[in-house]
Amino acid sequence: MKINSDLCTGCRKCNIFCPVEAIFEDRENKISIIDLNECVECGNCLRQAGCQVGAIYQQELTWPRSVRSIMSDPLTITKESGIAGRGTEEMKTNDVTGRFRRGYVGVGIEMGRPILGAYFSDVEKVAMAVALFGVEFETCNPLTSLMSDQATGKFMDELLGEKVLSTIIEFTIPIERITGLLKVLKDVSEKIDTVFSLCFASRLDVDEVIPINHILDDAGIWYAPNGKTNVGLGRPLFTEKGEIV
Ligand code: SF4
Ligand code: SF4
Structure with missing residues (x-):
């Protein structure tokens, strides 16, 4: 601007x-x-x-500066996903999309906040740390498509100096790996010049307990449980066996 x-x-x-x-x-x-x-x-x-x-x-935005608008302007629609607001539905639509199944947790690492924002150089540090831990990034999230190597979490070099208001690194992992992930994130949090918040999305157990709460309690991590009911998104597009319907 x-x-x-x-x-x-x-x-x-x-x-x-x-x-x-x-x-x-x-x-x-x-x-x-x-x-x-x-x-x-x-x-x-x-x-x-x-x-x-x-x-x-508004001056003309060309690549790579245009990524700032894609991630920061809630009215900019991301070409890859057709979705505005950082371009991802996130795992909150899981009841329909089936991004993760029982036994797994959807993880969103929301990098940056008002005042601070986040440079891609810092987003990359976090992405590379979790990639080394062995996660696979969510392909429906356009941030993933900006990586030059999705196996290592490396982003395109021309993006590293770009700053955004916030962006979401997204993946799923088995519940039993949460404790290890928390350690990785604590270590990398000391190497970046911005902040991130963590979002864990999990389905209720059959006894209506949130399965990861005890893990976060044991780790001494404060959290705010939120229920989310997605109305009007349609029927589930998957079965528990992993079939697409
Ligand atoms: S509102 Fe307009 S005139 Fe006032 S400081 Fe901003 S750009 Fe300048
Ligand atoms: S960050 Fe947003 S509000 Fe601030 S100058 Fe740029 S376009 Fe305007």
Whole structure:
């Protein structure tokens, strides 16, 4: 995103709409400027600030910068999946899609948050750490298609300097591997300059217990259980035996 310096009056009404504080004040020229290194192309300032002089405009986004918009602008639809908002339905639609079965857990590592965002160089560090642990990345998540090597979690080199508001590394693992995964994530969390939150999606056991709760309790990890009922998505597209229907 850019600001036309010939039009901007320096009113500063747009800066509060930026989730990564990329809009700064040029006091000498009494205008606002967008730091393109920090801007994640979320589109918020353009849509929400209501600039009275129309100074904010979207410049043409070419690859690899366009990935910022794909991951950060909730209105940008990802070509690979046809889905807006980081391009993945996530494992929350599991009741229909069957991404994981009983005995497995859907894992989402949500990299970045407002203010901080996340550079792909850090996303790669986490992806490579979990790949080394032996996970297979979710192919329906467009982030996976941005890897140059899905076996190692390596991303395309041209992406490493790109920054996004957030993005989700997604995979499934057997429940018994959660403890090992937590250790891997704790280790790699000390090597990155951003934050991530963890989302575990699992089906209720037959006795209606969430199967991974005791693992998180034992690990001393705080969590907020959420139930999710997907209404209107249709019938399951799979059987318990793994057949697609
Ligand atoms: S709202 Fe418009 S005029 Fe005011 S600082 Fe932002 S870009 Fe400039
Ligand atoms: S597009 Fe988003 S990140 Fe970029 S300056 Fe505007 S609000 Fe900030």
